[in-house]
Amino acid sequence: MKVRFWLLDVNYEVKEHTPEILLWGIDDSGNRVLVVDRNFLAYFYAVIEDKADPTKVVEEIEAERTQYAFITKLEVVERKFFGKPVKTVKVYCRDPNFVSKYAKDFRKFEGVKDCLEDDLRYSMRYLIDNNVVPCGWHEIEVTEKASTSGVHVDKVYTAKSLPKFIEKVEVPQLRILGFSMICYSKEGSPKPDRNSIVIISVATNQGEEKQFLAQDQNDKPVLEAFLKYIQSFDPDLIIGYDVNRQDWPYLNERFKKLRLKLSVNRAETEPHRSVYGHFSTTGRANIDLFDFADEFPEVKVRTLENLADYLGVMKIEDRILIEEVDFANYWEDKEKREILKKFSMDNTRCIIGITDAILDFAMQLSNLVSLPLDHVGTAAVGFRVEWFLIKHAQKIGELVPKRVEKPYRPYAGAIVLSPEPGLHENIAVMDFKSMYPNIMMAYNLSPDTYVSSNEPIPPCGVYEAPEVKHKFRKEPPGFYKEVLSYLIKVRDEIRSKMKNFAPESVEYHVSDARQKAVKVITNASYGYAGWIGARWYKKPVAEAATAWGRHTILTTIKIAEEAGLRVVYSDTDSLFIRHDSEKIEKLSRKIEEKLGLEIKPDKIYVRIFFTEAKKRYAGLLPDGRLDIVGLEVVRGDWATVAKKVQEKVLEIILKEQSPKKAAKFVQQFIYDLWQRRVPYRDLIIWKTLTKPVEDYAIRASHVEAAKMLKEKGWRLAVGDKVGYVVVVGSGRLYERVKPYVFASYSEIDIEYYVSKQVVPVAVRVLESFGITEEQLLKSRMKERETRRLTDFFGS
DNA sequence: GCATGAAAAATACCC
DNA sequence: ACGGGTATTTTTCATGCG
Numbered sequence: 014m015k016v017r018f019w020l021l022d023v024n025y026e027v028k029e030h031t032p033e034i035l036l037w038g039i040d041d042s043g044n045r046v047l048v049v050d051r052n053f054l055a056y057f058y059a060v061i062e063d064k065a066d067p068t069k070v071v072e073e074i075e076a077e078r079t080q081y082a083f084i085t086k087l088e089v090v091e092r093k094f095f096g097k098p099v100k101t102v103k104v105y106c107r108d109p110n111f112v113s114k115y116a117k118d119f120r121k122f123e124g125v126k127d128c129l130e131d132d133l134r135y136s137m138r139y140l141i142d143n144n145v146v147p148c149g150w151h152e153i154e155v156t157e158k159a160s161t162s163g164v165h166v167d168k169v170y171t172a173k174s175l176p177k178f179i180e181k182v183e184v185p186q187l188r189i190l191g192f193s194m195i196c197y198s199k200e201g202s203p204k205p206d207r208n209s210i211v212i213i214s215v216a217t218n219q220g221e222e223k224q225f226l227a228q229d230q231n232d233k234p235v236l237e238a239f240l241k242y243i244q245s246f247d248p249d250l251i252i253g254y255d256v257n258r259q260d261w262p263y264l265n266e267r268f269k270k271l272r273l274k275l276s277v278n279r280a281e282t283e284p285h286r287s288v289y290g291h292f293s294t295t296g297r298a299n300i301d302l303f304d305f306a307d308e309f310p311e312v313k314v315r316t317l318e319n320l321a322d323y324l325g326v327m328k329i330e331d332r333i334l335i336e337e338v339d340f341a342n343y344w345e346d347k348e349k350r351e352i353l354k355k356f357s358m359d360n361t362r363c364i365i366g367i368t369d370a371i372l373d374f375a376m377q378l379s380n381l382v383s384l385p386l387d388h389v390g391t392a393a394v395g396f397r398v399e400w401f402l403i404k405h406a407q408k409i410g411e412l413v414p415k416r417v418e419k420p421y422r423p424y425a426g427a428i429v430l431s432p433e434p435g436l437h438e439n440i441a442v443m444d445f446k447s448m449y450p451n452i453m454m455a456y457n458l459s460p461d462t463y464v465s466s467n468e469p470i471p472p473c474g475v476y477e478a479p480e481v482k483h484k485f486r487k488e489p490p491g492f493y494k495e496v497l498s499y500l501i502k503v504r505d506e507i508r509s510k511m512k513n514f515a516p517e518s519v520e521y522h523v524s525d526a527r528q529k530a531v532k533v534i535t536n537a538s539y540g541y542a543g544w545i546g547a548r549w550y551k552k553p554v555a556e557a558a559t560a561w562g563r564h565t566i567l568t569t570i571k572i573a574e575e576a577g578l579r580v581v582y583s584d585t586d587s588l589f590i591r592h593d594s595e596k597i598e599k600l601s602r603k604i605e606e607k608l609g610l611e612i613k614p615d616k617i618y619v620r621i622f623f624t625e626a627k628k629r630y631a632g633l634l635p636d637g638r639l640d641i642v643g644l645e646v647v648r649g650d651w652a653t654v655a656k657k658v659q660e661k662v663l664e665i666i667l668k669e670q671s672p673k674k675a676a677k678f679v680q681q682f683i684y685d686l687w688q689r690r691v692p693y694r695d696l697i698i699w700k701t702l703t704k705p706v707e708d709y710a711i712r713a714s715h716v717e718a719a720k721m722l723k724e725k726g727w728r729l730a731v732g733d734k735v736g737y738v739v740v741v742g743s744g745r746l747y748e749r750v751k752p753y754v755f756a757s758y759s760e761i762d763i764e765y766y767v768s769k770q771v772v773p774v775a776v777r778v779l780e781s782f783g784i785t786e787e788q789l790l791k792s793r794m795k796e797r798e799t800r801r802l803t804d805f806f807g808s
Numbered sequence: 809g810c811a812t813g814a815a816a817a818a819t820a821c822c823c
Numbered sequence: 824a825c826g827g828g829t830a831t832t833t834t835t836c837a838t839g840c841g
Contacts (some may be wrong), residue, residue: 029826058828302840310821395825425823448823449826540825547825555826585823585828628822628829643821650819650832700819711817711834746833809841816835822828 016170017041017152018048019185020145021249022774023385024295025136025279030083030108034139037166037279037296038151038177039185039249047164048153048298050172052140054085055109057116057131058092058101058412065124066101068800071121081115083107096461096492101129101412101793105682109135120290121225128739129412129668133403134288140383143408144178147389148380155370157347165247165279165296182523184376189218191364193317194260195357197230199341201726205266212343212354214361217246218368224358233271236264243277250386251294252368253275254317254360255303257391261292285791289391302364303392306373313649314699314734317363326366332359336754338727373526381530394533399548401534405496411461414548419543424556425480427585428563430570432623432630435781436670437581437589440632441597442616447564449539450497451610452561453554458542459491460551476575478557479564485557492549497538504531562586569604569612576600582623582630592617616640619669624777631778633667645774649734653695655770658682662778672782677776679789683767695738696761697753705733714739714750724773739765 025034032055036048059074060068067089074087086105091329093096104119106112116131133141145151155170184544195212196203209232213225225238243251253260261284262768267273268283275283279296287293291301306315312323322329335343335356343353379389382401389397403413456476464475464484473488485491490498508527514521541547543555562585570580570588575644578596584590591595597614604612617638618632629643639660645651646660658679665675685691700715706723709716718727718737729735735752740760742749749762767790 228825290837313820334813393824398825423827429822444823543826544824559827587823624830626830645831648820648831650821703819713818713833715819747825773832811840812838814835814837816833818833819831821830823826 014155014157015152016048016155017150017179018046018047018149020147022293022296022298022387023136023140023145023147024293025139026108027108027110030111032107032109032135034136035280035295036172036671038629039187040168041185043186043509044167045165045169045247045249045296046170047161047166047279048155048170048172048176049158050139050175052172052175053143053508054105054107055112055135055138056103056105058090058103058129058413059116059119059122060092060094060126060129061100061102062124062126067102067124070102070122070124073124074104074119081118083111084115092410092412096411096459099412109138111619118429127415129415132415133413135401137383141404143175145176145379146178146383147385148184148376150181152179159584163281165244168480175391184523187218187249188246189250189252189365189368190243190246191252191361191368192260193215193253193357193360193364194263195340195344195353196263197227197341197344198338198726202337202728203263203340205263205271210235210263210267211340212357214354214357215239215242216358216361216365217248218365221246222358222361223531224354226354232267233273236268236271236273240273240276240395249295250298250300250372252300252302252364254320254364254367255301256299257286257292257301257304257748262286264450274315277653277654287388289388289393289396291388291391293387296383298387300368300375300387301373301390302367302371308371308374317360317367321363321367324370324432326370327359327363332356338725338754374529377523377526377530378533380525381534394537395544395546397540398534398537402492402496402541402549403552405499406492409492409495411492416548418547419545419550422552423561424543424552425558425563428566428583429585429627430580430583431625431627432582432589434623434625435624436666437591437621438619439592439615440589440618440621441592442587442589442618443600443612443614445610445612447501447535448562448565448586448610449558450575452558452565453539453542454494454497454501455609456561457485457487457491457494457558457602458554458557458561459485459493460542460549460554462486462491462494463551463553478560479555481556481560483553483557483560493538493542493554497535499779500531500535500538501702504528518767536549565608565610568608569600572603572607573600574605581621584628587615589621620670622663622666622778622781624781631663637668639664644777650698650700651774652698652766652770654682654691654766655774656684657695658771659774659778666778666782672784673774676784676789679771679779680791681790683718683771686767686771687763689761689763693738693758693761694753696738696766698738699734699736702729702731702733702735706745712745712747714747717747718750718752721755725755748751 018040020038022037025032036044036051039200040046071087083106085107088103090101092101113131116128119125120128153176154174161169192215194210196208198208209230211227216222224459225235227235249553278294284292284294292299296346306320312319318329321327343349377388382397383404384392384400398774405461406413410475462485471486475484475486477484511524537560576596578590580588580590601612621632632640641647646656662675706719715735719735737750738747738753738756740751740756741762772789
């Protein structure tokens with residue numbers, strides 16, 4: 014019989030040295046199914062030395078066959094390695110767990126240059142080789158198993174054929190469960206061996222909400238009820254926020270401590286940490302929304318509530334937020350417990366809401382790069398790109414290079430021009446779309462087309478990069494070129510198809526998520542090429558890409574200026590020029606003709622303001638919005654007071670062109686600040702812990718604040734943001750900071766916020782108009798004086 | 809011993 | 824654990840002065 018299924022999760026088991034692939038999915042009638050495939054053999058390649066005879070190597074292996082009991086087959090096959098044909102012996106191995114061990118041995122065999130592809134996981138090997146794609150549909154010939162014992166699915170099948178991919182975009186009706194939990198701890202962050210889980214809030218995509226509550230601090234009933242709920246709802250996706258770092262390890266430990274089995278998987282296993290640090294709940298996809306938070310760089314402090322607020326899921330103003338260290342107090346107080354319960358439920362509601370905004374993209378990304386849905390999020394961008402490349406390599410018979418450690422060698426990047434400071438009217442921004450990918454295609458930059466300086470020039474000729482003089486053969490199209498052309502073609506196709514869909518339709522949403530995923534991978538390709546951790550790293554490729562980039566933009570600037578277009582600013586692939594449609598059109602055509610790359614007008618600013626600095630400016634768009642780039646307004650490490658002031662100053666400057674009014678505003682603001690009329694939370698400064706607290710070479714404010722938090726039992730990890738305020742006192746700045754949760758408004762050092770936050774960012778803009786720090790502070794002095802007098806005499 | 813300025817460390821941005 | 828280029832603040836260190 015035939016089964017059609019949508020692939021949700023994949024794993025493998027080895028029983029008696031024989032592997033089976035477990036494909037967990039949903040069939041087209043909505044059954045949860047497991048297809049067990051025992052038909053696929055693991056293998057690796059022994060690459061043969063140029064002058065050696067592969068049959069000799071085969072004989073060599075055969076001679077020692079008894080030591081390599083799991084080898085089932087040896088095949089002499091031709092493959093390519095960095096574009097060059099190589100002879101290999103494909104070594105099939107019954108037990109996948111022996112692949113890397115055998116490969117290690119065979120590297121020492123005579124005539125064997127190296128062994129490759131022994132470092133690919135068996136389950137990934139299966140997907141890649143058979144074009145089986147996560148979040149995609151497949152058809153397969155199977156026999157049904159009578160029993161489903163040991164697994165929690167509707168049907169279990171044994172594969173009779175390999176799955177065949179079916180082009181079908183729709184996603185089956187998934188059961189999605191979101192959860193969040195509250196742990197009780199009187200001192201500091203909760204520890205699973207001591208502190209119970211007092212609330213677990215769950216919600217589903219079918220609109221059901223439930224809360225499991227401990228009796229006092231006995232959480233056994235909570236955990237049991239939670240398990241029972243999961244088992245009965247039987248979700249396909251289990252979703253949470255920061256669950257890979259927090260909830261799952263905690264649940265694991267807590268269940269162990271209480272001698273309970275964390276039975277949430279569809280197999281009889283328990284959740285465990287796996288590749289790229291994700292937690293696997295076999296048969297279901299566990300998704301951590303935190304892993305997708307960096308898709309939204311506007312959200313500076315990536316907390317659940319901030320992300321939900323940004324995505325319009327739940328506004329922060331409508332919430333009462335509770336710090337982890339206060340959970341115990343809230344739990345113990347009868348009235349406050351209700352607030353805590355609401356807080357927890359709202360967290361889960363946020364999770365469900367954010368899922369809505371992210372899931373399509375996550376599924377498309379998973380589908381595109383072939384990484385299962387539960388680990389596509391935890392895989393770093395480089396690995397996402399790499400899996401996409403591996404998939405393509407398999408298709409064209411290109412061997413996958415080993416990951417080898419390489420030394421870091423910096424190389425020159427892009428050109429940034431100093432802007433003409435001050436205000437400019439009617440400025441158009443022209444830029445090259447996807448400049449690096451297009452350059453890589455145009456000049457066939459690829460690890461396999463690189464011609465090193467000691468190699469002869471091939472008959473087809475070479476492209477030679479300016480400045481760095483790296484050479485790349487013109488023919489045939491390189492690995493990167495093939496991949497990038499495909500990606501760009503696919504994205505264009507999707508985008509033109511989208512025009513026929515209603516923007517509210519499912520097809521539109523799915524297509525949009527798809528084209529975004531394609532775009533992300535395309536744009537990451539240059540970065541990948543220059544990443545020393547990349548399997549396909551070749552420094553000259555990245556170096557040539559930036560060299561051509563510099564040449565491209567410099568040529569463009571020259572041509573623009575020759576055409577009478579003054580360039581007021583340029584960064585990497587863009588130029589800012591006076592808006593003149595005719596000349597711009599002409600320029601576009603000329604560049605395309607001369608360089609074969611497309612440059613188009615993008616934004617038009619009614620007015621734009623530059624400081625003296627590069628990468629920092631603010632423009633007024635025709636619709637009245639401000640576009641602020643690089644300035645403190647868009648930075649996450651300045652107090653909100655400073656950001657608000659600077660934004661307002663920019664608005665006044667750009668819209669009303671009145672520096673005087675802007676200065677007045679700043680003076681008034683400073684006065685209000687002295688009066689403590691601004692919200693306390695606007696004084697918090699957030700900074701990221703980029704390494705363990707002990708590793709810092711210098712004493713920094715946020716690190717000192719982090720130490721204080723840790724002392725009180727807070728759990729802080731690398732990558733966490735620490736929020737602190739500056740309080741009155743003496744000595745260095747780092748001696749005058751406190752975590753914002755530990756300080757009160759009365760001890761705030763207003764002087765610091767005025768002189769080191771508000772004034773500098775205002776001056777940054779206003780100094781262009783002749784306004785000085787002193788002028789901004791002058792009236793403050795007056796106000797302070799009057800304030801002191803009124804305080805003294807009364808008003 | 810201390811003021812001063814350069815260098816180093818740290819962070820977060822732009823494209 | 825994708826690249827290099829850049830601005831900015833604060834700490835740290837070296838230096839010169841007296």
